[in-house]
Amino acid sequence: MSKQLYLSVIIPIYNEEETILDLRNKLNDVLSPMGERYEIIFVDDGSTDKSFERLNKIKDDNVRIIQFQRNFGKSAALSCGFAAAKGEYLITMDGDLQDDPKEIPRFLDELTKYDMVSGWKFERHDPISKTIPSKFFNKLSRVLTDVHIHDFNCGFKGYRNCVVKNIKVYGELHRYIPALAYWRGYSVSEIKVEHHPRAHGTSKYGIERLLKGFLDLISVTFLVVYKKRPLHVFGSIGLLMGCSGVFICFYLLSLWFRGIKIGDRPLLMLGILLLIMSIQFISIGLIGELITNSRNNDDYIIKYDSYEPEKNH
Numbered sequence: 001m002s003k004q005l006y007l008s009v010i011i012p013i014y015n016e017e018e019t020i021l022d023l024r025n026k027l028n029d030v031l032s033p034m035g036e037r038y039e040i041i042f043v044d045d046g047s048t049d050k051s052f053e054r055l056n057k058i059k060d061d062n063v064r065i066i067q068f069q070r071n072f073g074k075s076a077a078l079s080c081g082f083a084a085a086k087g088e089y090l091i092t093m094d095g096d097l098q099d100d101p102k103e104i105p106r107f108l109d110e111l112t113k114y115d116m117v118s119g120w121k122f123e124r125h126d127p128i129s130k131t132i133p134s135k136f137f138n139k140l141s142r143v144l145t146d147v148h149i150h151d152f153n154c155g156f157k158g159y160r161n162c163v164v165k166n167i168k169v170y171g172e173l174h175r176y177i178p179a180l181a182y183w184r185g186y187s188v189s190e191i192k193v194e195h196h197p198r199a200h201g202t203s204k205y206g207i208e209r210l211l212k213g214f215l216d217l218i219s220v221t222f223l224v225v226y227k228k229r230p231l232h233v234f235g236s237i238g239l240l241m242g243c244s245g246v247f248i249c250f251y252l253l254s255l256w257f258r259g260i261k262i263g264d265r266p267l268l269m270l271g272i273l274l275l276i277m278s279i280q281f282i283s284i285g286l287i288g289e290l291i292t293n294s295r296n297n298d299d300y301i302i303k304y305d306s307y308e309p310e311k312n313h
């Protein structure tokens with residue numbers, strides 16, 4: 001199957017033995033009109049139940065199964081699926097049947113207009129302990145990333161192939177794929193999708209998701225906005241502290257010249273602290289610059305090149 005296909009559906013699977021058969025049947029109802037022009041890539045993320053056996057039962061010419069050595073996480077599974085995908089369009093969806101395959105044609109419609117389409121679980125069937133924090137989280141993500149979608153964490157998403165080949169998803173950054181794509185210059189849209197309660201098994205994420213999600217939000221913002229110039233971030237904080245430190249020390253020096261004792265003033269401690277911290281911040285910025293330069297990865301994407309028209313997107 002090395003030919004280019006029309007559609008790749010990527011599904012991360014971690015202990016979802018009970019839904020796999022049903023999921024394949026539902027996908028078949030929607031995808032069979034495409035004949036051989038589609039593939040479903042199941043990435044078994046180190047399941048410890050019978051998921052892998054079930055996947056092998058449903059294996060056919062349209063199904064590709066990739067099994068991880070151990071559980072590496074959803075982002076790794078998606079990243080692996082992206083690298084393997086041969087479709088012109090890609091859909092990612094969860095393997096627990098909370099996402100409904102019948103929405104796929106709507107994603108494909110929208111992908112004729114946009115590079116990436118994110119699902120929005122408008123009527124969510126999850127416990128309140130998930131939905132309330134998620135609302136707050138999405139709001140914060142909108143403000144920080146400038147991507148105006150309502151449901152960053154929705155696993156149901158659609159992409160043009162060029163988008164996924166140009167973004168790197170690792171750690172738990174799968175939540176921020178829309179931001180990563182948007183910042184690389186791709187258009188991002190959103191459609192409301194139907195969401196079902198989880199019929200079998202349990203959610204793989206607990207409350208710790210909130211904390212990790214927040215840290216990921218900071219790292220993604222930092223990575224994209226300041227990756228190229230760490231010195232701009234750390235250096236400006238360092239300079240600000242340095243200037244305040246110098247100002248305080250000069251002030252104290254002038255007092256000392258006038259014969260006023262300054263040795264026991266807390267302000268002296270503050271001035272010296274600010275000076276030391278400013279040197280530290282500037283040094284961190286410089287080390288950051290060194291690391292960025294040594295990595296030397298391309299930070300641009302070519303949309304058109306008259307010498308290589310076959311590569312144009």
Ligand code: UDP
Nearest residue numbers: 012013014045073074094095096203204205
């Ligand atoms: N998943 C995975 N690796 C993991 C955790 C989850 O591949 O380490 C898969 C899981 O099998 C499911 C999808 O990611 O297909 C979403 O997981 P889950 O339904 O537990 O998340 P929630 O719906 O609670 O956000």
Ligand code: MG
Nearest residue numbers: 094096098198
């Ligand atoms: Mg789920």
